Amino acid sequence: MRHSVWKGMLATILLAICQHGMAEEGVTDNAIVIGQTIGITGPVAGTVKEMNAGAQAYFAHINKLGGVNGRKIELRTLDDRYLPDIAASNARALIEKDKVFALFQSRGTPQTLAILAELSQHKIPLIAPATGAESVHVPLNRYVFNVRAKYQDEVVKAIEHFTMLGMKDIALLTYEKEDPLGHDGLLGFNKGMAQHQLTPSLVAIFPRANPNVADVAKKLINANPSALIIVSSGVNTVEVIKAIRAQGGRMQIMTLSNNASQDFVVELGKDAAGIVVSQITPPPTSSTTALGKEFQGIAKAANVPLSYAAMEGYMSAKVLVEGLRRAGRNLTRESLIKALESMQRVDIGGVLISYSARDHTGSDYVELTLIGKDGRYVR
Numbered sequence: 001m002r003h004s005v006w007k008g009m010l011a012t013i014l015l016a017i018c019q020h021g022m023a024e025e026g027v028t029d030n031a032i033v034i035g036q037t038i039g040i041t042g043p044v045a046g047t048v049k050e051m052n053a054g055a056q057a058y059f060a061h062i063n064k065l066g067g068v069n070g071r072k073i074e075l076r077t078l079d080d081r082y083l084p085d086i087a088a089s090n091a092r093a094l095i096e097k098d099k100v101f102a103l104f105q106s107r108g109t110p111q112t113l114a115i116l117a118e119l120s121q122h123k124i125p126l127i128a129p130a131t132g133a134e135s136v137h138v139p140l141n142r143y144v145f146n147v148r149a150k151y152q153d154e155v156v157k158a159i160e161h162f163t164m165l166g167m168k169d170i171a172l173l174t175y176e177k178e179d180p181l182g183h184d185g186l187l188g189f190n191k192g193m194a195q196h197q198l199t200p201s202l203v204a205i206f207p208r209a210n211p212n213v214a215d216v217a218k219k220l221i222n223a224n225p226s227a228l229i230i231v232s233s234g235v236n237t238v239e240v241i242k243a244i245r246a247q248g249g250r251m252q253i254m255t256l257s258n259n260a261s262q263d264f265v266v267e268l269g270k271d272a273a274g275i276v277v278s279q280i281t282p283p284p285t286s287s288t289t290a291l292g293k294e295f296q297g298i299a300k301a302a303n304v305p306l307s308y309a310a311m312e313g314y315m316s317a318k319v320l321v322e323g324l325r326r327a328g329r330n331l332t333r334e335s336l337i338k339a340l341e342s343m344q345r346v347d348i349g350g351v352l353i354s355y356s357a358r359d360h361t362g363s364d365y366v367e368l369t370l371i372g373k374d375g376r377y378v379r
Contacts, residue, residue, distance in 0.1 A: 221244065
């Protein structure tokens with residue numbers, strides 16, 4: 001009898017050891033460790049701060065309610081300074097040393113492309129990269145789940161808006177075509193202009209590193225477009241807009257959602273008023289959507305300012321948590337991938353999220369806003 005009892009106890013212990021050994025990296029009985037490499041410092045630091053605050057507010061809210069299937073979310077973040085090489089080494093460290101379960105919300109197109117090899121090598125998913133680059137959508141990467149709409153869709157939306165207002169002399173300023181963001185900007189511009197049978201007023205190119213914004217501004221002003229679309233990031237966008245206004249340029253200027261932070265408005269100062277900015281989330285200050293109303297309550301409790309960048313982080317975190325919920329208690333990276341791919345037109349409060357085994361786009365939500373004289377985004 002005693003022998004049978006000891007034999008049963010031994011079997012139980014061995015089973016527990018085996019189960020522990022088979023547990024997915026980054027998953028414990030009480031926690032799910034998520035990794036993130038992002039530009040905490042560098043040219044997009046202000047936007048990143050807002051975006052991460054929104055994501056952390058949602059994770060804190062979920063953890064307060066007991067976590068996901070009994071596990072709390074831990075986010076480990078490394079600063080890549082908005083540099084692709086550092087993003088790649090950070091991703092490697094998070095996966096190999098910190099043993100994170102998944103990656104979350106990288107920032108920037110070159111930075112995200114730089115970590116794709118790590119995803120494939122380790123079969124680890126990345127949820128909600130903060131880039132709308134076509135190259136992150138096509139060809140399909142099984143380990144990348146986008147949440148935000150594509151940059152090209154934002155550019156096409158802007159051209160549609162300008163033509164409705166009677167503006168047909170439209171110019172583009174973007175990075176070199178070798179730059180992934182510049183490539184997307186040009187493709188979207190050409191697509192939108194072709195749809196409306198328009199000829200560009202000017203297509204101007206400037207480098208991401210150390211652009212001569214005074215010369216670029218002069219060239220754009222001399223072309224005299226009625227509207228200008230700027231596809232660039234952070235400081236570059238701010239400096240070129242300031243240079244255009246300082247030299248007397250009064251054309252309507254539009255830029256993309258990657259600049260849609262309150263920090264962007266502050267940096268522009270008096271030159272912010274009248275700038276059109278595309279958005280990939282509902283308004284963070286409006287209660288007309290369930291997502292907006294929910295975000296306001298949770299952001300207020302966490303003392304997070306209501307900005308579009310914070311709303312993007314919040315929405316991205318919400319999609320990750322929904323995937324984790326669907327994956328169940330027996331959580332693996334493979335079960336998370338399958339769970340996300342099961343999401344078909346899931347309404348997260350005014351934004352529909354859809355994935356499948358053949359499509360990891362997520363959302364196509366795009367709308368345009370205008371920065372008012374008071375520094376607020378107006379629909």
